[in-house]
Each structure stands twice: as structure tokens, then as C-alpha cells.
Amino acid sequence: MDDFVTLDELQEEEDEEEEEDTTDSSRKGGMRVVNIVGFRRGYKFMSDLLALAKPFGKVVKHLVLDLRSEASLQFTTEEEARAMAAFYSCNVTASICGRPVRISHSTSYPTIQCGSSKVVYLGQIPNSKYSDGDVLKLAEPYGRVRKYFLNRLNREVQNQNH
Numbered sequence: 001m002d003d004f005v006t007l008d009e010l011q012e013e014e015d016e017e018e019e020e021d022t023t024d025s026s027r028k029g030g031m032r033v034v035n036i037v038g039f040r041r042g043y044k045f046m047s048d049l050l051a052l053a054k055p056f057g058k059v060v061k062h063l064v065l066d067l068r069s070e071a072s073l074q075f076t077t078e079e080e081a082r083a084m085a086a087f088y089s090c091n092v093t094a095s096i097c098g099r100p101v102r103i104s105h106s107t108s109y110p111t112i113q114c115g116s117s118k119v120v121y122l123g124q125i126p127n128s129k130y131s132d133g134d135v136l137k138l139a140e141p142y143g144r145v146r147k148y149f150l151n152r153l154n155r156e157v158q159n160q161n162h
Contacts, residue, residue: 030078032060033106034085036071042097049073052094052103056084061112067121074112081105108149113160118142120159127155 034053039045046064053059053073057080064071075081085105088094094101120142125135136145139159147160 030081031106031110032075032078032081033109033112034073034075034081035104035106036073036094036096036101037069037104038099038101039069039071039096040099041069045097048096052088052096053084056080056087063112065119065121067123072106072109072112113147118160121156122159123156125152125155125157 036049036052039049049064049071050059050062050073053075057075057077059073060076061074062071073081073084075084082105085103088103094103120139122135122138132148132150135150135157136148136159139145139148139157142159145159148157150157
């Protein structure tokens, strides 16, 4: 009798498999991105940026925004990213090209997405009430919006377009 499976058990197994399939594949490795804010681009700023991360693990991808003094580094594991953020938030003031920077573990992006898509940054959005759809219409001329992050406190939105 132990070899028999009820229909209820089969349905539960199918539901679990569907839940696993709908999980975003980029989240499977955890939140592996660290954000670095406040640096000034100077001679060898990129080598300074990567040197900050070297003791904590391998940087798989990096992204430096053109219009803002902000960069993101993606590590192999979430533990490496957490270790870097914890170290620089407690022990040492990190600097790039002689200017102190702020380092934090990203809770918004599990990985840095690359490929044929592009990131569109919209800043200085008015404080008035608006829907997400209203803001996304501003990014439509740059392509179909695949993902977006709307930060109402900083009055900005970042769209990943395809």
C-alpha cells in the first residue's frame, strides 16, 4: 500500500513544480549585487573600484552609470556581496580616486542584467501624484519596458528596455 499515491499528493507535487518554474532565474543565486555611490571619475577609477571588491571574491559583472556617480558590482555568491557591504559599512571608509564612497548591498537587483537591452534613467520626476503607467509612458520611445524600478523618494525611475 505504501507504493500507491493519492490524487491529492500528485496535485501538491505539480503545484510545487509550477512554483519553482515561475521563480525568476536571476534570483536563484541570491542577491549578489553591491552598489557603490559617490565616486568621482578620475585616472584609473575603474581599477580602484575593482580593487575594493578583490578581497571578497570574484566580480562577475560590473555596471557604471554614465550620468550618475553610481556603480554596481555582481559577485559569484550572495555571501561575497554581503561580506563586502558589511566590511565597508562598519570597519573602513572606502575611497575611489581619493574621494570617500558609500557601499551597500543591493536589495533591488539580484544580478546585473546584460544583453540586448538598455537601461533608461529618468530623474527629477515631479512630486505630484502619478501612476506607474504614467511614468512608464515616458520610457516608451526607447523600446518596450521589460523591468523597472520606481523610487518615489528620490524622484527617479530606472527602466530596462528591450
